[in-house]
Amino acid sequence: MKSSLSRRSFLRDSVLAAGAAGIGMPALALADAAPTAAGEVPRVQIGANEYPDGPSPAALKAIVEIAPQGGRYLFESQLELLGELSRQLGVGMDHLMPYAGSTEPLDYAMLAFTSPQKPLVTADPTFESGWRAAERNGARVVKVPLRKDWSHDVQAMCAAEAGAGVIYICNPNNPTGSATSRKDIEYALAHKPAGSVLVVDEAYIHFSDSVVSAVDMVAAGEDVVVLRTFSKLYGMAGIRLGYAVARPDLLDRLKYYSINSLPVTAVAAGLASLRDPQLVPARRARNTRLREDVVAWLAARGYACSASESNCFMLDVKRPAQDFIDAMATHGVMVGRSWPGFPTQSRITIGTPADMARFKEAFALVEAGKQGPLPVPKRQRLAERYVQQTGVQLS
Numbered sequence: 001m002k003s004s005l006s007r008r009s010f011l012r013d014s015v016l017a018a019g020a021a022g023i024g025m026p027a028l029a030l031a032d033a034a035p036t037a038a039g040e041v042p043r044v045q046i047g048a049n050e051y052p053d054g055p056s057p058a059a060l061k062a063i064v065e066i067a068p069q070g071g072r073y074l075f076e077s078q079l080e081l082l083g084e085l086s087r088q089l090g091v092g093m094d095h096l097m098p099y100a101g102s103t104e105p106l107d108y109a110m111l112a113f114t115s116p117q118k119p120l121v122t123a124d125p126t127f128e129s130g131w132r133a134a135e136r137n138g139a140r141v142v143k144v145p146l147r148k149d150w151s152h153d154v155q156a157m158c159a160a161e162a163g164a165g166v167i168y169i170c171n172p173n174n175p176t177g178s179a180t181s182r183k184d185i186e187y188a189l190a191h192k193p194a195g196s197v198l199v200v201d202e203a204y205i206h207f208s209d210s211v212v213s214a215v216d217m218v219a220a221g222e223d224v225v226v227l228r229t230f231s232k233l234y235g236m237a238g239i240r241l242g243y244a245v246a247r248p249d250l251l252d253r254l255k256y257y258s259i260n261s262l263p264v265t266a267v268a269a270g271l272a273s274l275r276d277p278q279l280v281p282a283r284r285a286r287n288t289r290l291r292e293d294v295v296a297w298l299a300a301r302g303y304a305c306s307a308s309e310s311n312c313f314m315l316d317v318k319r320p321a322q323d324f325i326d327a328m329a330t331h332g333v334m335v336g337r338s339w340p341g342f343p344t345q346s347r348i349t350i351g352t353p354a355d356m357a358r359f360k361e362a363f364a365l366v367e368a369g370k371q372g373p374l375p376v377p378k379r380q381r382l383a384e385r386y387v388q389q390t391g392v393q394l395s
């Protein structure tokens, strides 16, 4: 899908529309939007919780080197990946199952542990992929609002349904980026309904300074499934790699739905990323710096953001979020969607320093009521059509 504009048409449309609207051109938007080799000005994509730099240089090198062997399954590489994860996480290889991303094991966990008699208990707002899988399974989805500080209300979640099949905790949470403390995760484990499974989604854990993983609970033999992905900090959303960590008997329940081979490129990139000790701390530090800067900038203008330890936060734009999203798109800045029940909030993902500079500039123009020169792009309309036709929300 093409997500950039031709530089010539960007300039032409910008000048025409700016002239027609009687507004000055957004200087930084053009200055910062360095044209690509093909002469195109890229849009700023800060709506899907991706890492803007993509795979690390070591991962890219590994992908190129392994690609010629793409005609093989290369089971030995998959074993090597499991061995590396096993060493780093301190669990046996029989406690690990890799997948092409973590959506798959999340959905399988819902299919395995919920039923018409065993509801899913979840926070609201949170990542809804598991909700849809539970609903497909005939399970009720019991939504418990986040606390005022945006953390999971584990007391209310554990008390919500005596017959719950799954307690789902996304930590840090998507879309708020908020952290739930170790004490609260321990509370959830100690007080969850008998027979239920605690599913802890750690897709964004690498961005956080304070979140403590629940992997040790798996190692201790508890009813816990931990989910991880390389789609976020590792920049591999389009390469596809993730994994589940759980007791072997719980993993067997997931494996019932599918056991599959992995893309060799994803395995090679994952291994190279895991073996780079600088990657997580360096990307985490940059993300934190940029997030704190933009949140402070917004606060100074009177806009509240969720307390995030991740690469995204919810921003209350004090108007219908869809109007804001469309207005930002006319300046070439693609921000994230809103969540049902939070109609004035849009999710903002941290991009590159240049992306965040363009975000600020576009935000100030939108705040001043200035429409940008660009049409609301096709990609967004396509995404809306996709959501309408399939009922599936994108990221």
Ligand SMILES: Cc1ncc(COP(=O)(O)O)c(C=O)c1O
Pocket (backbone or CB within 6 Å): 049, 100, 101, 102, 103, 104, 106, 127, 170, 173, 174, 201, 203, 228, 229, 230, 231, 237, 241, 242, 395
């Ligand atoms: C909380 C959470 N879990 C899991 C995923 C799944 O990501 P993927 O299937 O790309 O690994 C996402 C993606 O946005 C997410 O936000």
